[in-house]
Amino acid sequence: MSSTTVNPTMPLQAQAAANAHPNHSVLTMPLLGTKSSPELFQGDCSQVRTFLDHYEQLCTFHNVTTDQEMVASILQYCNTRVREIIEGMPHFHTPDWVRLKASLLHYFDADIFDERFFKRDLKSLVLRFRNQPIMSLHDFQGYNREFTQVGGWMKHKGKLTEHEHDRYFWAGLSPLFRSSVEGRLKQKDPNLDVSIPFPYDEVCKTAEEVLHRDHFDADDLDLLGPRSISSLSEKENVSPQQHDMRGGSV
Numbered sequence: 001m002s003s004t005t006v007n008p009t010m011p012l013q014a015q016a017a018a019n020a021h022p023n024h025s026v027l028t029m030p031l032l033g034t035k036s037s038p039e040l041f042q043g044d045c046s047q048v049r050t051f052l053d054h055y056e057q058l059c060t061f062h063n064v065t066t067d068q069e070m071v072a073s074i075l076q077y078c079n080t081r082v083r084e085i086i087e088g089m090p091h092f093h094t095p096d097w098v099r100l101k102a103s104l105l106h107y108f109d110a111d112i113f114d115e116r117f118f119k120r121d122l123k124s125l126v127l128r129f130r131n132q133p134i135m136s137l138h139d140f141q142g143y144n145r146e147f148t149q150v151g152g153w154m155k156h157k158g159k160l161t162e163h164e165h166d167r168y169f170w171a172g173l174s175p176l177f178r179s180s181v182e183g184r185l186k187q188k189d190p191n192l193d194v195s196i197p198f199p200y201d202e203v204c205k206t207a208e209e210v211l212h213r214d215h216f217d218a219d220d221l222d223l224l225g226p227r228s229i230s231s232l233s234e235k236e237n238v239s240p241q242q243h244d245m246r247g248g249s250v
Contacts, residue, residue: 024062026069032077042079045109051077052101067095117150119159125150126172134177137211144204147172166197173207180210 030037038054041047055077059070071092075083085107086092091100129143147169155165170178184206186192 026062026064026073029058029062029064029073029076038077040079041077041082043082043085043108048105048108052104067097070097071095071100117154117159119154122150122154122160122168126168129172130174132174134174134207134211137208140177140207140211143172163197166200166203169200170197170203173203177207177210181206184210 032040036058038051038058039047041051055074059065059073064070064073071086072095075086078086086100086104089100089103089107091097091103125146129146132139132143134140134143151160151165151168154160155162160168173181181203182194182198185198185202188206192198
């Protein structure tokens with residue numbers, strides 16, 4: 001019968017790795033440039049968290065668990081400038097991995113990258129797209145991808161409420177396409193509440209239905225063309241009493 005050794009001072013994840021790979025050690029850590037090694041870290045704030053997460057996973061897999069081993073082994077995956085910065089940090093000389101990691105995140109401005117988007121960025125995106133025709137799934141998916149990059153991230157970080165997220169998404173659709181989607185939504189639900197933003201998931205689903213190539217009216221937007229969008233926009237401008245709260249100013 002096989003048995004496993006439990007070290008009460010070692011984290012459970014590291015114990016599991018040690019039991020699964022008993023021959024792994026700091027000597028088996030992958031060389032820079034090999035398949036499982038991290039990419040060379042050059043101080044990019046957008047990469048520091050990913051780099052450190054990858055490094056910690058490697059350390060766990062190779063049973064590199066002591067502070068001394070962890071602070072020393074990271075140098076091989078950094079360029080000369082970053083190595084010199086690490087070697088100048090107090091928690092490198094008095095090995096403390098947790099504090100060294102915190103210093104690296106602070107020094108390389110990880111928090112700045114975490115603040116990558118603001119409402120002004122989302123408003124700019126919405127205003128840019130609302131004047132572009134959506135006449136195919138490709139057009140819609142292009143808008144959805146860019147919106148998700150900014151609006152989805154802001155919602156995840158708590159910088160937008162769900163209603164704000166949904167309202168901005170709706171506002172970024174061109175007036176003509178918005179009208180088509182709203183019409184389809186009302187067909188599916190005659191009692192649709194138009195006093196609140198339509199849910200993002202439902203708008204996406206309905207937008208794809210409107211644009212689906214197998215549907216009999218799938219070519220309507222192609223037939224109408226971009227000129228109809230300009231006409232509708234002009235009509236909206238002279239009909240303020242018909243203002244749509246979901247697609248209004250942002």
